Amino acid sequence: MSFGPACPLCGGTGPKVFVREARGHRLWDCRDCGTGFCDPFQNPGPAYYERNADLYSSTARAETDPMSFEYDEALALLRRARAPGARLLDVGCGDGGFLHRAKAEGWAPSGLDFNPARAKALRERGFEIFDGALPELAARAPAAFDALTIFQVLEHLDAPNDWLRAASSLLKPGGLLVVGVPNRDRTFDPFQGPGLDVIDDPPHHLTRWSAPALSGLLARAGFRTLECRPLGYPLPLLRLMLRNTLRLGLATRALGVEQVRHASTAAAKGRPSSRQRLIRSLVSAKEAVLDAATGAVYPLFQAACRARGWQGAVLFAAAKKPG
Numbered sequence: 263m264s265f266g267p268a269c270p271l272c273g274g275t276g277p278k279v280f281v282r283e284a285r286g287h288r289l290w291d292c293r294d295c296g297t298g299f300c301d302p303f304q305n306p307g308p309a310y311y312e313r314n315a316d317l318y319s320s321t322a323r324a325e326t327d328p329m330s331f332e333y334d335e336a337l338a339l340l341r342r343a344r345a346p347g348a349r350l351l352d353v354g355c356g357d358g359g360f361l362h363r364a365k366a367e368g369w370a371p372s373g374l375d376f377n378p379a380r381a382k383a384l385r386e387r388g389f390e391i392f393d394g395a396l397p398e399l400a401a402r403a404p405a406a407f408d409a410l411t412i413f414q415v416l417e418h419l420d421a422p423n424d425w426l427r428a429a430s431s432l433l434k435p436g437g438l439l440v441v442g443v444p445n446r447d448r449t450f451d452p453f454q455g456p457g458l459d460v461i462d463d464p465p466h467h468l469t470r471w472s473a474p475a476l477s478g479l480l481a482r483a484g485f486r487t488l489e490c491r492p493l494g495y496p497l498p499l500l501r502l503m504l505r506n507t508l509r510l511g512l513a514t515r516a517l518g519v520e521q522v523r524h525a526s527t528a529a530a531k532g533r534p535s536s537r538q539r540l541i542r543s544l545v546s547a548k549e550a551v552l553d554a555a556t557g558a559v560y561p562l563f564q565a566a567c568r569a570r571g572w573q574g575a576v577l578f579a580a581a582k583k584p585g
């Protein structure tokens with residue numbers, strides 16, 4: 263136990279639990295609000311995300327995105343709240359996977375993203391896309407939206423309180439906020455495996471969230487939490503988990519991590535050699551076998567999750583702005 267820095271989430275100055283060092287940062291746990299945070303507490307900026315673009319799979323085709331299950335949960339919840347033409351803002355909209363799905367359900371969706379190329383591509387497809395930080399937008403468009411969604415963004419922010427207050431300001435009274443973050447109490451980490459960076463460490467993720475910590479953040483921003491719970495492991499996520507766990511590292515060493523993850527991107531960079539083509543074929547064959555095996559054991563895995571209370575990798579919360 264050590265005093266450590268003041269908690270950037272709740273402001274608590276009491277003793278903190280020192281967790282470990284990670285990539286030039288110290289990780290702390292706040293005993294007051296239950297959030298894990300790093301010191302220094304600073305988002306690395308857009309250039310970092312440009313350099314690590316391969317960490318972000320395309321979400322444009324929702325059916326191929328292993329994270330689209332949180333979209334399913336959000337849309338099921340939002341379906342009950344939608345009025346014709348209701349406006350929705352997806353914060354950190356990326357390639358627009360959720361925007362497409364929300365539009366198909368009758369919402370008038372807008373997005374916010376700091377990546378100019380992605381914003382431009384979505385504008386060309388007819389979406390209204392804002393750039394910059396959410397607090398800046400809140401100053402320009404108060405009470406403009408019926409719903410806000412923030413998937414896998416909060417853990418990257420160095421001013422989450424400001425963004426949550428901005429979310430409240432952007433919502434109409436009675437408006438809905440849906441949040442998805444990595445669950446620090448997860449039983450398995452689908453994104454971990456040999457040869458992969460720990461993406462939950464800073465400067466990538468600055469905070470670690472449990473259900474009580476996330477509920478506390480929402481309450482401090484003036485929201486009434488409707489639900490806050492871990493989601494399970496849908497089949498695509500289990501597939502990803504087993505693929506990552508059983509990485510041999512051979513193809514990674516031969517081709518580079520980026521090329522394995524995004525073979526199509528690598529192919530665009532030049533003609534692959536016959537050795538590279540052979541390794542890619544072997545990787546594809548291994549993944550096909552793994553995918554088939556995962557499908558076969560999935561019902562057993564689900565039963566084990568229920569029986570043993572295994573917590574999912576994503577924490578899902580819905581909250582309401584008081585009306």
Ligand SMILES: [Zn+2]
Nearest residue numbers: 269272292295
């Ligand atoms: Zn705290």
